[in-house]
Amino acid sequence: MPPLNHLRQLAELILESVTTLERISQETNAIIPTLDDTDISAPQLFNATAEAITASRVIAAAGIQLAALTRDPHEAMFDTVHEPYKGAALRVCLEGNVSEILRDAGPERLHADEIAAEAHIDGAKLARIMRYLASHHIYREISPGTFVNNRLSAVLDTGKPVDELFAKPESKHSNTSGFAAMASFILGLGTAATTQLWETISNPATAFSSRVLDSALHRAQGLDVPLWVTFEQPGREPARQLFEMVMRAYNNMQPASAVLEAYPWSELQPGSVIVDVGGGVGWAMLPVAKAHPHLRIVIQDSEKVVKDGINNWNAELPEALLSERVTFQAHDFFTAQNVKNASAFFMRYILHDWPDEDVRRILEQLRHAAEPHTVLVILDHILPFTFRDSSFQYTLGNDAPEPLLPTYGAANTMGYLEDVLMMVNLNGKERTVAELETLLASTGWKLKQVQRVEGTVGFFLPIHAVPV
Ligand SMILES: C[S@@+](CC[C@H](N)C(=O)[O-])C[C@H]1O[C@@H](n2cnc3c(N)ncnc32)[C@H](O)[C@@H]1O
Structure with a gap:
């Protein structure tokens, strides 16, 4: 045409x-x-x-x-090549609490010198950084060197008073939406890891490896155990708790319906047990526990995450812990699953963290513990191809009108982004339906259906599997 x-x-x-x-x-x-x-x-x-x-x-x-x-x-392409500079500029504003300083100033504009004085950085440099971001519609310059927040820059605002942010930087992200935590994690550790992707992809020692330890992030950080294990080590509380808030941001990026409609929870008998395997501090199960008090929920993760999870639920929904309808359990999902009467094993953002061999080990443990009625609910990005593929009929995205890409192209990249992010950080991956079906079949599970949930972003879709 x-x-x-x-x-x-x-x-x-x-x-x-x-x-x-x-x-x-x-x-x-x-x-x-x-x-x-x-x-x-x-x-x-x-x-x-x-x-x-x-x-x-x-x-x-x-x-x-x-x-x-x-x-x-x-x-x-010049702009694309220089995307890391946009990230670097954004990081200055994020870590310097610029959006909060502008918000605290009220509707009044602020000169970059005044913002910089609060953040203890150079005003002239900050003005140049903000001007570059303003040309991408992040902040708005309204007179020379004078800026205001706007629709995009407001997203970085933690909502906390500026005095508190500078007095207690270690708790900047606690009790927030997690978005700024996610930005801090990605613009720091995550971006450093991306610079090593080509090196790990081309180095014969790591090129064809799918080991977690051979991922760009693990090589860049010199880690000899998976990132998750480092989170349990002494002195790593800040990194672990930052990551827990990152997961809150991911939780908030999708509508609550992503979990609430992942399975017909209301049809489960009173007292039925759902196990959230690798459930972190329990963000996924909060709406389920609120909407379905007839269910028992067990949230499993590593020891210190579980402690943080209990604190989280004591703040968010203490009644559920007191009544013991929600419990936390320290459990390694590579070992035998001790909950044998589960109606559902639920895993969100778990399988995408791991290479195929490890996914098989996780699925096998769950299969050993499954009863004939147990359902496995997996919630990850399920990737279609970027050409018109009539076999992928599951959700938003495969039906964008011509001449758009069928996936809505750059207006719906989260699934593909997560796929590369998982490669960089963990040698993990987002999978196609066929790839998941194969993994399930090789571990005694049968893919039953891909659930359609409207409004999720980036092909974030629940899959149901049952024991063969
Ligand atoms: C990407 S997070 C997902 C958390 C949660 N499912 C959610 O959606 O918010 C991955 C989680 O897996 C946990 N994890 C990693 N290795 C584990 C293991 N061997 N056993 C249990 N949990 C593990 C991590 O501690 C982390 O909480």
Whole structure:
């Protein structure tokens, strides 16, 4: 198809979707945000309904595709090559608490010198860094060197008072949404690891290895045990607790329905046992415990994570621990599973952490403990290919209108990003349905269905398996 047709088709997709949003706006009275709005927690037009979410995604996908089409390719790739600089600039603002300093200043603008004085950094350098970010719509420069927060920069705000952040930097991320924790983890340790991906992929010693210890992150950090084991070591509380908040951010990136509709929990008999295997501090099971008090939930993880998990639930839902309908258990999922009467084994963001051999070991332990009625519920990103693939009919993303990529392209990359992230950090991977089916079949499980859940991001889909 001639490129000019694509241009028009993409522009028309945008116009059609804007018309849809205008109609939904009249029907729902939802707030129509501007880029300058910093109140990002209020319900907004772009996620007011399922139709609004799709229309917004079409606009974003078409806009990004239009940019890929119309920009000079060298200039576009120049930007991509320099993405690490954007991350480095963002890290300065994140660790310097710039979004919080701007928020504490109220609706008033602040000059970079004033922001920098609070953060104990150089004002002239900060102004240049913020100007670069502002050109990507992160912060807005309103007069020379003077900035305000906006819709994107507000996401980095932990919501804490600036005095507290500088007085107690070690607890910056406690009791937050976790987004800034995730950003700190990725822009620090995670980015350092990415610089070693080519080295581990090309080095004959690691190129074809799927060992966790041969991943870029483990090599870059010189780790001789998996990252998870280091989190249990003395003095590693800050790193472990930062990671626990990272998982809260991941939890919040998906709608609660991702877990609530992962399985028809309400159909389980009163007293049925769900085991959240590798459940961390229990973010996934919180909405389930709230919505389904008739169930018993066992959350398993390593010893220190379990202690943090108990503290977490004592703050979030103490009644569930007191009544013992929710319990925590220290358990290594590579060893024999001690809960034998489970109605469901649940694993979210677990299998993607591990290479195939390790996944098999985890699945085998669960299979040994499974009863005929036990269901295995796996929640990970289930990756389709990026071409039109009629065999993948499960969810959002495979049906984007032409000439968009069927997956919504750069407006829906989370699954593919996580796949590479798992490779870098752990030699893990996100899998296709077929890959998971094979792993399940080789360990005595049969894939029963891929559950359809609307509104999840990046093909984050629950899979049900039953004992063969
Ligand atoms: C990516 S996190 C997922 C946490 C949780 N499922 C969630 O979705 O929030 C992986 C979890 O696996 C746990 N883990 C790693 N190795 C483990 C093992 N051998 N046995 C039990 N848990 C383990 C980690 O401590 C961590 O909490």
